[in-house]
Structures are given as structure tokens and as C-alpha cells.
Amino acid sequence: MLKEAVYHRPKNNFAYAYDKETIHIRLRTKKDDMNKVSLIHGDPYVWEDGEWQYDLVGMNKSGSDDLFDYWFASIKPPYRRLRYSFLLQDHEETLTYTEKGFFHNVPTDDTAYHFCFPFLNEADVFTAPEWVKDTVWYQIFPERFGNGDPSINPEGTLPWGSEDPKPDSFFGGDFQGVLDHLDHIESLGINGLYFTPIFKAASNHKYDTIDYMEIDPQFGDKETFRTLVRECHKRGIRVMLDAVFNHSGYYFEPFQDVLEKGSESKYFTWFHMWEQDVKTDPQPNYDAFAFVPDMPKLNTEHPEVKRYLLDVAKYWVEEFDIDGWRLDVANEVDHAFWRDFRRTVKSVKPEVYILGEIWHDSMPWLQGDQFDAVMNYPFTNAVLKFFNDEMSLERFKDQITHVEHMYPKNVNEVSFNLLDSHDTKRILTYADEQKDAVKLMYAFQLSYGGSPCIYYGDEVGMTGGDDPGCRKCMVWEEEEQDLELFSFVQKLIKLRKTEPAFGNGADLSFRHDDNLLVYEKTSNDQTLLFLLNSTDSKQTYKVEEEIKQELHRDDQSNVTKQTIEVAAKGFVIIELS
Numbered sequence: 001m002l003k004e005a006v007y008h009r010p011k012n013n014f015a016y017a018y019d020k021e022t023i024h025i026r027l028r029t030k031k032d033d034m035n036k037v038s039l040i041h042g043d044p045y046v047w048e049d050g051e052w053q054y055d056l057v058g059m060n061k062s063g064s065d066d067l068f069d070y071w072f073a074s075i076k077p078p079y080r081r082l083r084y085s086f087l088l089q090d091h092e093e094t095l096t097y098t099e100k101g102f103f104h105n106v107p108t109d110d111t112a113y114h115f116c117f118p119f120l121n122e123a124d125v126f127t128a129p130e131w132v133k134d135t136v137w138y139q140i141f142p143e144r145f146g147n148g149d150p151s152i153n154p155e156g157t158l159p160w161g162s163e164d165p166k167p168d169s170f171f172g173g174d175f176q177g178v179l180d181h182l183d184h185i186e187s188l189g190i191n192g193l194y195f196t197p198i199f200k201a202a203s204n205h206k207y208d209t210i211d212y213m214e215i216d217p218q219f220g221d222k223e224t225f226r227t228l229v230r231e232c233h234k235r236g237i238r239v240m241l242d243a244v245f246n247h248s249g250y251y252f253e254p255f256q257d258v259l260e261k262g263s264e265s266k267y268f269t270w271f272h273m274w275e276q277d278v279k280t281d282p283q284p285n286y287d288a289f290a291f292v293p294d295m296p297k298l299n300t301e302h303p304e305v306k307r308y309l310l311d312v313a314k315y316w317v318e319e320f321d322i323d324g325w326r327l328d329v330a331n332e333v334d335h336a337f338w339r340d341f342r343r344t345v346k347s348v349k350p351e352v353y354i355l356g357e358i359w360h361d362s363m364p365w366l367q368g369d370q371f372d373a374v375m376n377y378p379f380t381n382a383v384l385k386f387f388n389d390e391m392s393l394e395r396f397k398d399q400i401t402h403v404e405h406m407y408p409k410n411v412n413e414v415s416f417n418l419l420d421s422h423d424t425k426r427i428l429t430y431a432d433e434q435k436d437a438v439k440l441m442y443a444f445q446l447s448y449g450g451s452p453c454i455y456y457g458d459e460v461g462m463t464g465g466d467d468p469g470c471r472k473c474m475v476w477e478e479e480e481q482d483l484e485l486f487s488f489v490q491k492l493i494k495l496r497k498t499e500p501a502f503g504n505g506a507d508l509s510f511r512h513d514d515n516l517l518v519y520e521k522t523s524n525d526q527t528l529l530f531l532l533n534s535t536d537s538k539q540t541y542k543v544e545e546e547i548k549q550e551l552h553r554d555d556q557s558n559v560t561k562q563t564i565e566v567a568a569k570g571f572v573i574i575e576l577s
Contacts, residue, residue, distance in 0.1 A: 001090045005030035005068065006097055008086065010115045012363050016408040018074065020122040024409060027071040027086050027097075031064055034090055039073040041084040044111045051108040056087065063405060063509070065398035070405050080120035083111045128372035128414040129351040133504045135192040135238060136446070136493050137453035138185055141422050142195055142219055143170065143204045145456055145474050146177020154218045161473035170204055171473050175220040175228050181476070186235050188459055188486070189493030192451075193232060194240045194326060196422055198225070201249050205422070205471075207328060208249030208294055212312040222320075229320050240324030240353060241316060245309050245341075246332050250294035270305050271296050289329060300337040309337075310344045317348045330356035330365070330374075338370040355416050366411050376415045376450065378403050383419060386517075387441045387534055388431050393517060397510050404508070413504050415450035419458075422471055426455065426464045433463065436569035439488060440532050443552075443571050446492040447521065447530055449504045459489045495551060495573075501526040515539045516566060527576040533566040540565050546577040 007028040008014050014026045025039055042054035062072035075082075085098040085106070096103045098113045107113035147153070147160050153172040160171055178193075185193070197206035200214045215225055229239050248255055254267035262268070263276040272287035279285045280293040289295035299305050316322050325345065330338070338356075345352045356362065356371040365371045382403065386396035404412065419441055420427045431437040438458075445452050456462075457474050461482030464470040475481055496503045506523035516539050517532040528551070533539050538556075541564045550559055551574065556567030559574065566572050 148176025238323035246329035324353035
């Protein structure tokens with residue numbers, strides 16, 4: 001038994017309240033090291049004859065990666081408090097793993113030996129909006145989705161789609177353009193819209209905010225936006241806005257005042273200035289996003305800055321009934337600000353979804369006091385690389401298992417799972433325009449837990465490289481759209497909504513196969529088996545269970561009583577009896 005590999009911490013993703021009466025416990029051990037793991041648990045105040053009383057429950061192996069096995073147990077302690085430890089068994093010995101180390105017997109003379117979950121306070125349960133679990137998002141870059149009102153085009157607007165986008169080009173996308181195409185969005189099965197920034201800014205991307213309280217005039221006015229939100233809500237579609245609170249734009253009035261007056265400006269301490277005299281060239285002498293002088297970092301610890309930004313956060317929820325905030329560069333803003341942000345927006349509308357843009361392990365932001373979710377880029381990277389032959393099957397399963405165990409289950413259920421965005425290559429371009437690979441990516445994304453997001457235009461086969469190439473004008477001419485791909489994505493979204501085990505209603509577990517990606521999803525009502533073939537040759541898989549029905553089979557694959565032939569780059573979804 002490799003004791004050094006055994007790990008547990010009584011908090012975060014290893015011990016947490018799943019709901020007001022359920023505690024989830026996880027343990028990590030060396031891969032293939034343990035034959036059996038059991039959870040020793042009991043109330044700290046239940047004693048008989050001078051000994052602590054405990055129960056044993058077997059832990060399930062919830063997954064494995066290249067180095068570790070992960071073990072899981074779910075329990076409902078009658079008095080909502082817990083002392084616990086772990087009974088470990090390998091081929092040679094049985095040991096008890098406690099907070100104070102390893103013992104040959106279960107210590108019963110003092111509960112202080114054991115890990116402690118002091119009390120399951122309902123206020124401490126991580127609680128995200130329930131509706132997010134059933135939401136499929138659609139990301140819109142407003143400048144490029146639809147030009148519905150040419151009368152408000154900014155100066156120099158180019159004819160729609162007349163050329164590839166440049167960093168400074170404008171094509172006149174606006175809110176009316178979104179309103180004009182809500183039928184397209186609804187027919188795909190989308191029930192959540194995520195807009196990149198809509199506030200007044202000099203650029204086409206609007207991440208350089210000039211005025212957080214005003215809509216950029218090229219998109220329309222507040223009444224048009226109010227109409228857009230209202231029309232979305234009528235169709236059961238939620239609306240999430242993008243906010244940049246880490247930094248402002250160059251033309252943000254307080255920053256302009258600092259540029260003019262230097263340290264004499266009343267806004268000087270609104271930013272992180274290094275010297276009395278402000279310089280923007282050749283490099284800013286103040287904190288900025290990266291080293292971009294046009295994006296000075298805001299001092300969110302300053303009381304006036306905090307008050308202003310929290311008023312912004314509250315205003316758009318209160319006045320326009322938006323349903324979510326996506327927060328740009330969220331990891332560079334102080335935690336105290338985000339705690340106040342959460343309290344502020346949730347006081348107006350408790351069901352608002354708070355999504356942080358963080359590309360790395362985000363556990364510090366996901367403890368119930370700050371964000372509901374983050375953009376799940378570890379998921380994104382694994383899916384892109386595997387289905388484009390940059391990662392082995394085993395490595396992919398290792399990576400997804402790691403993603404599954406990074407956060408508590410109730411966090412994973414609302415994680416924002418994307419394949420591409422305005423910041424990355426489009427998936428069809430990443431896949432060298434191999435549509436079959438894109439279909440496999442969608443099959444995995446839309447059958448995975450969390451809250452999936454589709455980038456505008458991907459569903460009709462749009463291409464585009466890194467920024468600005470990924471920000472092309474939406475293609476609206478049907479003869480230029482891949483309508484077969486649209487129907488394919490539409491069908492998967494429908495399956496996610498209608499089949500109990502397809503989305504968040506079931507846990508995922510991988511089955512072993514040398515060539516096929518095979519995973520099972522089991523809920524109380526249903527067991528689904530997914531077989532995805534990313535190879536260039538037909539693969540065969542034998543099913544021991546009885547097949548109840550097929551949910552999907554491509555034209556080249558074949559399903560018989562217990563044998564499934566999966567075509568090259570094809571996939572099959574079956575329901576087991």
C-alpha cells in the first residue's frame with residue numbers, strides 16, 4: 001500500500017454538502033493500489049461503554065486517471081454532523097486512514113483522531129440556479145450576428161460578410177438583428193443566450209468599456225434591449241450579459257480624467273498607478289489587462305469603485321431582468337469584491353447565474369460565496385485534442401476523470417462547458433474541416449453533464465481561425481449553411497431535453513475498450529450507452545446487457561442483438577434494458 005498517495009482533505013471537492021441533508025466524501029489513492037475502501041462514519045457524540053460508535057459503508061470507485069483512483073460515498077447523517085475516516089484494504093494489509101495518520105485498528109477512544117464535518121449548515125450548501133442544469137447556451141458576438149437596423153450603423157460599417165473580419169472592422173450587428181433571428185435560435189433548441197459585452201465602447205468587441213450604464217449605440221437603445229429580453233423570456237430563453245470589472249476602457253471617463261490631471265485627479269486611486277505622471281507608451285506605468293494600455297485595471301478594493309461597479313451589476317438585473325452575468329478576467333479581481341457582488345445581485349434576483357471566466361483550477365471561487373460556475377476550459381481542451389487525434393483514448397479518459405473530480409458534483413452540474421468561443425478557433429477550423437470529428441465533439445459535449453454552450457454559427461458549419469477570424473459575420477443564406485449539421489445538433493439537444501440520463505440526470509462512467517470511447521450514463525429511470533469511434537476504421541463492441549432501443553445510429557453503423565458495429569468517425573447511442 002503506497003501510503004504517500006492516499007489523500008483526503010475535509011473540505012472543498014473532497015468533503016462537501018451536496019444538499020441540506022447529504023454529505024459527499026471522496027478519497028484519492030494510488031491507481032490500482034486498493035482492493036476495497038470503506039467509509040467509517042458516525043456522530044461524534046454517540047458513545048457506548050467508553051467507545052465511539054461508528055458504521056461502515058463501502059465506497060465506490062468513481063473514476064481513475066493515469067496516477068490515481070478516486071473513491072466516493074454519499075451519506076445522510078441523522079444529526080447533520082460527522083466524524084469519519086477510511087478503511088483501506090489491499091492484497092497484504094488493512095489500515096485505517098485518519099486525520100492523524102494510519103492505524104491498524106479503528107481508534108474509538110477519541111474522535112479527534114478522525115476527520116471532522118462539524119455540522120451541515122444549510123446556509124453553507126453550494127446553491128446555483130436550478131434552471132442552469134437544463135440550459136443549452138448559445139453565445140452571440142453582437143457585432144457579427146445580424147444587422148437588423150442599418151440606421152444605427154457606426155461610421156465605416158462594411159456590407160454584411162463582405163470580407164473577413166479585422167481587429168478594427170465593423171459590420172453593424174445589433175439587437176434588432178438578434179430579434180429578427182430568434183426563430184433560428186429557438187428552433188435549434190437553445191434556451192440560454194450569452195452575449196459578449198453590449199456596453200458603450202470604442203472597439204467592435206466592447207471589452208474596453210467607456211460607460212457601464214449605457215448600451216453601445218451601434219447595438220440599439222435600452223428600450224430595444226428590454227424588448228429583446230422580454231421576447232427571449234416569452235420563448236423560455238434566459239439572457240446572460242458579459243461584464244468587464246477587472247479593467248475599463250481607455251475612454252472611460254475617470255481614466256480620461258487621470259490622463260489629463262495625473263495625481264491631481266479625484267479618480268487617481270480608482271486605478272493601480274505606479275507613478276505620479278501617467279505614461280501609456282511604450283508600456284503603461286500602471287496595472288492593466290496584460291500590458292494593454294487601453295485597458296487600465298480598476299482598483300476594486302476602492303470603496304467608490306466598488307460602489308459604482310456593484311450599482312452596475314444591480315442595475316441591469318433590476319431594470320432589464322437579465323438572468324446571468326459572465327465575468328471577464330474574473331481571477332484577477334479580489335475575492336472580497338466577488339463576495340459583495342454575489343450578495344448584491346442575488347438580493348435582487350436570487351436565480352441569477354454568476355459565471356466567471358477562469359481557465360485554471362477554480363476551487364477558491366466555487367465555494368458558494370462567489371461564483372456559480374466557471375468556463376470549463378479543462379473540459380474544452382481535452383475534447384478538442386482527443387477528437388482531433390492529438391490525445392490518446394486513455395489520456396482523454398484520464399483528463400475527463402480529473403475534470404469530474406476537480407469540483408463537487410453540485411458545481412459540476414452547472415459548469416459552463418464550451419467547445420469554442422470568440423477567443424478561440426472555431427471547432428470546424430480546429431478539426432481541419434472534418435465534420436465527422438465536429439459531430440463527435442458535439443455528441444460528447446451534449447451528453448455530458450453541466451451546461452453546454454454553442455458558439456453562434458457553428459451549428460451551420462461556420463469556420464474561422466484565432467481572433468479575429470473566429471468573429472465572422474453570421475451566415476444567413478440557407479444555400480451557404482450546412483443544414484444537415486444544424487439538424488444533427490438540433491437532434492442531440494432534443495435528446496438532452498427528453499432522455500432522463502442524457503444530461504445532468506445521470507452520472508458518467510467509462511467502460512474499457514482499446515479503440516472505442518465507451519461510456520455509460522445511468523439515472524434512476526434509464527441507462528444509456530454511448531459508443532464513439534474517433535478512429536479511421538470500423539470498430540466492434542459486444543454488449544452483455546439487453547438492448548432496449550436505439551437513440552442514435554449513423555448510416556454506416558449497425559446494431560444487432562448484442563453486437564454493435566460503429567463506423568469510422570461514427571457513433572451509436574443505445575438504451576439498455
